[in-house]
Amino acid sequence: MAPPExxxxxxxxxxxxxxxxxxxxxxxxxxxxxxxKRFPGVVALDDVSFTLRAGEIHALVGENGAGKSTLIKxxxxxxxxxxxxxxxxxEPVAFHRPHEAQQAGISTIYQEVNLVPLMSVARNIFLGxxxxxxxxxxxxxxxxxxxxxxxGGFGITADPRRPLHTLGIGTQQMVxxxxxxxxxxxxxxxxxxxxxxxxxxxxxxxxxTGDLHARGISLVYVSHRMDELYRICDRVTVLxxxxxxxxGDLADTDRVRLVSMMLGRELARVRxxxxxGHDDGRTPAAEPVLTATGLSRRHLLDxxxxxxxxxxxxxxxxxxxxxxxxxxxxxxGALPLDGGEITVGGRRLRRxxxxxxxxxxxxxxxxxxxxxxxxxxxxxxxxIVLAALPRLSRFGFISRRKQDRVVDIFMKRLRIKAxxxxxxxxELSGGNQQKxxxxxxxxxxxxxxxxxxxxRGIDVGAKAExxxxxxELAAEGLAVLLISSELEELVEGADRIVVLRAGSVAGELTGxxxxxxxxxxxxxxxxxxxxxxxxxxxxxxxDAPAQAEAEAEAEDAxxxxxxxxxxxxxxxxxxx
Amino acid sequence: MKSLADTALPAPAGPPxxxxxxxxxxxxxxxxxxxxxxxxxxxxxLVLLCVISSFLFDSFATLDNTRGVTIQASFLSIVxxxxxxxxxxxxxxxxxxxxxxxGGVVAAWASQYGFLPALLLPLVVCGAIGAINGLLVAKAxxxxxxxxxxxxxxxxxxxxxLTHEGAKTYLVPRGSAFQKLGGGAVWGFGYPVLxxxxxxxxxxxxxxxxxxGQALFAVGGSGDAALLMGLPxxxxxxxxxTLSGLLAGFAGALNAARLSSGVxxxxxxxxxxAISAVVIGGTLLVGGAxxxxxxxxxxxxxxxxxxxxNQIGSLNSSYQSVVSGGFLIVVVVAQRYLSAxxxxx
Numbered sequence: 001m002a003p004p005e006x007x008x009x010x011x012x013x014x015x016x017x018x019x020x021x022x023x024x025x026x027x028x029x030x031x032x033x034x035x036x037k038r039f040p041g042v043v044a045l046d047d048v049s050f051t052l053r054a055g056e057i058h059a060l061v062g063e064n065g066a067g068k069s070t071l072i073k074x075x076x077x078x079x080x081x082x083x084x085x086x087x088x089x090x091e092p093v094a095f096h097r098p099h100e101a102q103q104a105g106i107s108t109i110y111q112e113v114n115l116v117p118l119m120s121v122a123r124n125i126f127l128g129x130x131x132x133x134x135x136x137x138x139x140x141x142x143x144x145x146x147x148x149x150x151x152g153g154f155g156i157t158a159d160p161r162r163p164l165h166t167l168g169i170g171t172q173q174m175v176x177x178x179x180x181x182x183x184x185x186x187x188x189x190x191x192x193x194x195x196x197x198x199x200x201x202x203x204x205x206x207x208x209t210g211d212l213h214a215r216g217i218s219l220v221y222v223s224h225r226m227d228e229l230y231r232i233c234d235r236v237t238v239l240x241x242x243x244x245x246x247x248g249d250l251a252d253t254d255r256v257r258l259v260s261m262m263l264g265r266e267l268a269r270v271r272x273x274x275x276x277g278h279d280d281g282r283t284p285a286a287e288p289v290l291t292a293t294g295l296s297r298r299h300l301l302d303x304x305x306x307x308x309x310x311x312x313x314x315x316x317x318x319x320x321x322x323x324x325x326x327x328x329x330x331x332x333g334a335l336p337l338d339g340g341e342i343t344v345g346g347r348r349l350r351r352x353x354x355x356x357x358x359x360x361x362x363x364x365x366x367x368x369x370x371x372x373x374x375x376x377x378x379x380x381x382x383x384i385v386l387a388a389l390p391r392l393s394r395f396g397f398i399s400r401r402k403q404d405r406v407v408d409i410f411m412k413r414l415r416i417k418a419x420x421x422x423x424x425x426x427e428l429s430g431g432n433q434q435k436x437x438x439x440x441x442x443x444x445x446x447x448x449x450x451x452x453x454x455x456r457g458i459d460v461g462a463k464a465e466x467x468x469x470x471x472e473l474a475a476e477g478l479a480v481l482l483i484s485s486e487l488e489e490l491v492e493g494a495d496r497i498v499v500l501r502a503g504s505v506a507g508e509l510t511g512x513x514x515x516x517x518x519x520x521x522x523x524x525x526x527x528x529x530x531x532x533x534x535x536x537x538x539x540x541x542x543d544a545p546a547q548a549e550a551e552a553e554a555e556d557a558x559x560x561x562x563x564x565x566x567x568x569x570x571x572x573x574x575x576x
Numbered sequence: 577m578k579s580l581a582d583t584a585l586p587a588p589a590g591p592p593x594x595x596x597x598x599x600x601x602x603x604x605x606x607x608x609x610x611x612x613x614x615x616x617x618x619x620x621x622l623v624l625l626c627v628i629s630s631f632l633f634d635s636f637a638t639l640d641n642t643r644g645v646t647i648q649a650s651f652l653s654i655v656x657x658x659x660x661x662x663x664x665x666x667x668x669x670x671x672x673x674x675x676x677x678x679g680g681v682v683a684a685w686a687s688q689y690g691f692l693p694a695l696l697l698p699l700v701v702c703g704a705i706g707a708i709n710g711l712l713v714a715k716a717x718x719x720x721x722x723x724x725x726x727x728x729x730x731x732x733x734x735x736x737x738l739t740h741e742g743a744k745t746y747l748v749p750r751g752s753a754f755q756k757l758g759g760g761a762v763w764g765f766g767y768p769v770l771x772x773x774x775x776x777x778x779x780x781x782x783x784x785x786x787x788x789g790q791a792l793f794a795v796g797g798s799g800d801a802a803l804l805m806g807l808p809x810x811x812x813x814x815x816x817x818t819l820s821g822l823l824a825g826f827a828g829a830l831n832a833a834r835l836s837s838g839v840x841x842x843x844x845x846x847x848x849x850a851i852s853a854v855v856i857g858g859t860l861l862v863g864g865a866x867x868x869x870x871x872x873x874x875x876x877x878x879x880x881x882x883x884x885x886n887q888i889g890s891l892n893s894s895y896q897s898v899v900s901g902g903f904l905i906v907v908v909v910a911q912r913y914l915s916a917x918x919x920x921x
Contacts, residue, residue, distance in 0.1 A: 078804070099806030114804045116797035118864040119790075127794050128807045130787050137785040179805075 026054040028090070029218045030075065030106065030187050035084035037070050044070040046242045047084070052187060057209065057219040059229045059250060062239035063262050063320055063485060068222055071239065072189055075220070076108045077101030099128075107180035111192040115176055117165035122147040124164050125179045150178045154208055169299075170201035177208060181217075188212060189220040194228060195321060206232055224321045225502065226255055226524060240264050255524035259319070263487055263520075289479045290362070290448045292331060295340035300326045302504040304340070308448055308479040313470060315494025316483045317519055323503040324483045325367055328450045331481070332364035333357035345447065358387075363441035365434075367452040367483075373437045376426030380418050381407045383425045383436050388443035410439035414469060431462020438469070449473065450481045455489060467493055487516045499523065610914045617910065618857055618873040625880055633887045641883065643764045647834075649879035650768040651676075653872060654827035656850040656857075657772075657779045658820030660871040663854050664783065665816050666796035666863025667720040671709060672824040673846035674731035675702045677839070679828025681735050683754070684746035684838030691753040698829040699822055705731055706821020710814035724817075728847070735840055742840040748833060758833025768830045775823070779868040792816060796863025852900060853878055856907045877903070 030052040037045040045067045052058050062068050073079040075086070077095030085092050088104055095101040098108075115124045122143045123130075131139040131146070147160035156174050164172055173193060180188050190209075194202045209219060209232055221233055229236065229250065236253060238246040238261045245261050246253070288307035295304040301323050308314050316324050329335040331342060333354040342349045344360040357364075366373055375383055385392060385403050392402045407421050414435045418428055425436055434454060441449065451470065455463040470493060474480050484490045490497060497509040499522045507522040509515075613620070630637035655672050662669045679698035687694035705727055712723040736742055748755045760767045783789040791812045794802040803809050832838050851861075857874030859866025881903070882896045 097806070098804050099808070102806040108804070110804065114798070114801040116794045116801050116864065118797045118860075119793055123790055123793070127790055127802075127805055128787065130790060137781065138787065138790065140785075 026056070028052060029054050029088070031087040031090075032071065032075060032081070033084050033087060035071070035074060035081040035086075037067075037074060037079060037082050043242050045074070045081070048239065048242070048244045049084075050075075050237055050244070051247070052218050052220060053235070054218055055213065055216045056234040057213055057221055057232050059233035059236040060220055060222045060239070061224070061229065061236060061258070061262055062245075066239040066262070067242040068239055069191070070242075072108070072191055072220070072222065075101070075187075076106055076189055102183060105184065105186035106189065107183055107185035107187070108189040109173070109176050109180050109191065109193050111195060115164055115172065115179070118163055120161050120163055121151075121158055121167070121175055122160035124175060125150065125160075125182060127179075129183070146182075147178075150182055151175070154178060155204055170197045173197060173201070174204065174208075177205070181208070181212065185217060187218045187220070189222075191222045192224070192321075193221075194223060194225065202228075224319050226258070229258075230255070238262055256520050259524040260520055262319075263485075263523075289345055290331070291341075291343040293341050295327065295330045295342075296338050297326070297330065297335060298338055300335070300503055301330060301337075301340075302502075304330070304500070304503070304505055306498050306505070308481060310447070310477045310479050311474055312495045313474045313480045313482050313493055315490040315497035315514075316481055316500065317487075317490055317497050317523070318500035318506070319523060320485070321502075322500040322506075324500055325452055326503070327500065328364055328452050328481060328483055331357070331448075332362055332450055334364065358444065361445070361447035362450065363444060363446035363448070364450040365437055365441060365452060365454055367456070373440075374425055374433050376424065378425060379422045380411070380416065380425055380428070380436055381421040384410055384439045384443060387440050391444075406443060407439075410442060414439050414442075415465065429462065431466060434462075434466060435469070438466075442473075446478070448479045448481070450483075452483045453485065454482070455484070455486075487519055491516050491519060501525075613914055615858060615867070615870075617914075618870055618877060618907070622873050622877045622880065625877070625884075629880070629884055629887075633884070636883070636887060639764060643761075643766070643769075645876070645879045645883050646769045647766040648882070649875050650766065650772040651827045651831045652846065652849055652853065652878070653772045653875040654768075654775055654830070655824050655846060656853045656871050656875050657775055657868055658823035659847075659850040660854050660857070660859055660866055660868050661779070661783065661792060661816050662720075662820045663851070663859050663861060664792045664796050664863055664866045665813060666799065667713060667813070667816070668724065668851070669706075669709065669817060669820045669824075670721065670724040670847045671705065671727040671731055672820060672850055673843040673848075674728045674735065675705055675821055675824040675843075676828040676831070676846055677841075677843035678702065678705075678731045678735045678738075679825030680832035680835075680842065681738055681746060681828075681838035681840060682825075683829035683832045684748050685738070687746075687748045687752060687754045687833075691757075694748070694752075694754040694833075695757075695829060698825040702825020702828070703818055703822045706818040706824075707814060709821065710817030713817060714810040714813035720817075739838070739840050745840070746838040748836045748838075750836070754833050755836055756833075758830055758835070766834070768834060771830065776868055776872050783866075783868055788812065788815070793864060796860075796865075798864070849878065849900075852904050856904060858907075858911070860911075 028051045032048065032050040035045055035048050035050075036043070048067065048071060050060075050071060060068050060071065070079065074081050077098045077100050080094065080096070086095070087093065088106075093104065095104070101108075116127070119127070122140070125147050126143050131142045133139045144160040151158055151160075151174065154174055154177070156171060158167060158171055158175075164175065167175070177193070193205060197205060206228075209221075212219060213232075221229070223229055233250050235248065236246070236250045236258065237244065238258065240262065241264070245264075286309070288309045290308040292307070293305045295301050304323070304327055306314070306327075316327060318324050326335055330337055330340070330352075333342075333349075333352045333356055337352060340352075342352055342357075344362065347360070349356050349360060375386070378386075381403060384407050388406070389398060392399055392406065404421070410416070411418070411421065416428075416435045416439065417432050425433055428436065438454075454470070455466050467489065470480055470482065482490065482493050484493070491514055494514065497514055497519060498505055499507045499509070499519065501523075506525065509518050509522065626637070635641055655676055659669055659672060679702045682698040682701050683694045686697040709720075709723050709727055712718050713720050739745065748758075757767055762770060783792065791802070791807050791809075794805070794807055795809055795812050799809060828843070831842070853874035854866070854871050855861055855874070856877060857867070857870030857872070859870060878896075878900055881899050882893070885891050885893055885896050885899065
């Protein structure tokens with residue numbers, strides 16, 4: 001097995017079975033050779049090569065910022081590479097616009113349905129290539145007929161005249177697929193097509209991909225769901241931080257190794273690192289301060305339950321799109337829920353709203369501090385007291401003296417490095433901005449602190465400081481929920497880790513199990529909910545339930561009859 | 577897992593048997609009614625208003641009055657036709673009032689050289705202004721509001737320069753073919769009315785039954801999606817602003833022919849009337865949905881309201897703006913309500 005940091009194949013695809021393979025691999029349909037792409041401030045792709053062979057389903061995986069989206073956009077003509085070239089059937093090509101890539105037979109289904117919601121189903125499918133009558137006018141009768149046939153082939157009955165937005169998301173995705181397929185594509189690129197689908201719809205999608213596969217069409221399949229990848233894909237390419245990490249047959253790559261390559265933790269090292277003890281001198285209280293049960297929201301969260309004790313740091317792990325951020329938002333009342341209960345300090349929240357959560361003592365430090373927190377034009381003082389203003393004022397007048405006292409305390413306590421309380425927050429470093437936000441919430445004297453990626457985008461020194469701070473806060477009796485994509489941060493910072501997968505709890509690590517190896521194992525496990533759940537009202541074939549039962553043996557299967565599904569927040573996907 | 581993979585991958589030849597059938601619920605009766613009202617609501621109001629007025633005022637439902645209302649409305653309608661297409665793409669064209677006036681002056685000036693120059697020169701000039709608008713919006717990515725505001729000022733300035741600050745009025749030669757184009761009539765209905773109707777017929781075909789029309793809806797409905805679907809978004813935008821300029825200039829030329837002179841002070845605020853008519857006609861200001869027939873009814877509705885206020889006589893004609901403004905708000909509120917009803921909430 002090649003080492004994970006496989007010397008990034010420069011041009012030729014690494015033969016999966018070595019040179020002695022008698023059957024030469026099929027000719028490549030679409031290749032990216034040594035492609036680099038830079039955006040202001042970031043290198044999105046660095047000398048990446050990618051080969052799509054004729055008739056294969058090729059998985060493209062990687063975590064946030066790995067460069068998947070950029071690579072897809074280059075393959076489909078949205079972006080042009082700064083270096084390197086594309087080859088189609090061995091010939092160099094350059095796509096200036098998406099249209100040219102489509103002309104060349106490359107169709108794309110984007111993560112968010114990229115169709116026109118107000119237009120009808122048929123118009124969407126035939127947009128830009130409408131059938132004409134002899135007079136040169138659009139032939140709607142033919143358009144509607146062919147649309148019905150096309151969708152019928154996918155097992156969908158929807159009136160072609162209906163405006164697209166009146167259909168369910170799953171059906172919309174199928175319409176996008178129908179459009180992609182009907183242009184006589186040679187290559188279909190699917191960017192997380194299942195992220196918003198119901199399990200039943202996923203089955204339909206897989207049937208269609210199987211059909212495409214049988215017709216010799218090559219597919220690039222992007223997904224975070226291991227089960228899907230292993231089920232339908234032939235080969236896999238792993239990207240991380242804009243670089244090629246691995247290309248090879250999926251069957252030769254076991255799950256744990258694939259996840260470790262995505263996350264950038266070498267398996268060998270992870271296994272060697274024994275539990276180094278988490279004796280932080282913290283002794284969490286026995287009684288939880290916060291208990292959440294059955295948090296559910298269609299497509300996002302499925303029956304999430306967890307509790308937080310004063311004085312502990314609970315880590316929330318999971319791959320991109322597993323529902324970590326959504327869980328934190330749900331706890332903070334910022335995500336409308338379909339069901340679930342939150343109890344804080346023995347009191348049940350009657351209405352779950354942001355205001356109620358703050359009143360109960362839950363504070364959320366959001367993932368995207370630029371968009372959801374910091375006001376760069378205001379001073380350090382103003383930013384800190386923003387949330388606490390009602391407490392610091394009387395009859396609507398704000399006591400400046402009280403403000404100054406509070407601000408002074410927190411600036412010292414959190415070691416905020418600023419010229420003074422009146423410096424604009426926009427001028428501070430990322431780490432100090434994060435501390436200002438932390439101070440803002442600590443002003444409210446919360447009992448529960450939810451931290452979503454608190455160290456993202458701040459430098460190493462500041463990172464260590466923020467981590468120390470989190471430990472201190474927990475030691476003082478605060479209950480802390482820590483979300484981090486970095487295994488190391490999670491394992492070192494947390495006393496206990498709850499792992500999410502596809503919007504439900506996949507497992508929990510406690511005590512000596514809190515290791516990177518343990519976490520990787522849970523992350524890579526087979527999700528019990530990848531199995532199709534026959535919806536009671538649908539006329540599924542009789543063999544489906546049997547399979548479902550056969551597969552339900554996988555350990556902890558919480559809420560197996562629900563609608564387990566995870567939707568990665570589209571905004572979180574590669575910001576490039 | 578294995579058994580599942582085996583059943584999923586080797587697909588049967590031909591279309592696979594439907595495994596799951598995604599049946600979408602049919603729209604309810606209430607949703608259908610809301611949809612119909614949203615689409616044909618203006619027409620209903622227009623008809624209702626006309627019926628009531630014909631009982632209230634003896635002189636309303638006469639052929640003469642109808643001729644008067646239609647000829648008044650014909651010029652605005654041609655301008656509003658172009659505006660409809662622009663608004664369907666999610667844009668706006670504020671320059672049409674100035675371009676309308678400029679077209680008239682240019683046509684009047686060129687009419688001394690004959691029929692064709694009088695017709696074609698304003699089209700060239702105004703089409704060019706529209707094309708510049710389109711290029712700035714599509715290629716330079718500037719906001720349509722700003723671009724067309726600039727050309728509103730620019731076209732008005734050009735017009736004043738051509739007429740020595742409005743001191744010089746170009747006249748259309750009496751009895752010329754060009755003058756007949758504006759002044760002639762069939763059964764009492766002026767040529768401009770017939771031309772406007774023909775243009776609306778063509779405009780309807782263009783919007784509903786051509787690829788270009790589909791592209792207009794797509795660009796307005798979701799510009800990003802249109803781009804990713806490989807539609808020529810930039811070209812579509814350039815074309816639609818050019819069309820709007822052409823139509824405004826043509827309407828101006830027709831108006832000059834009818835008035836027999838290039839009047840410099842007309843067209844001020846006409847862009848707002850056109851936008852009102854388009855929105856009243858059910859076209860979404862954010863783009864992506866609309867119809868030219870709605871715009872026609874919208875223009876006629878504004879014209880009928882004006883006519884009624886004139887009929888009442890005791891009311892200052894400025895009240896027309898008050899009534900139209902009020903009506904606009906009613907329409908926008910109704911649209912919001914109807915959209916909600918259509919979604920079944």
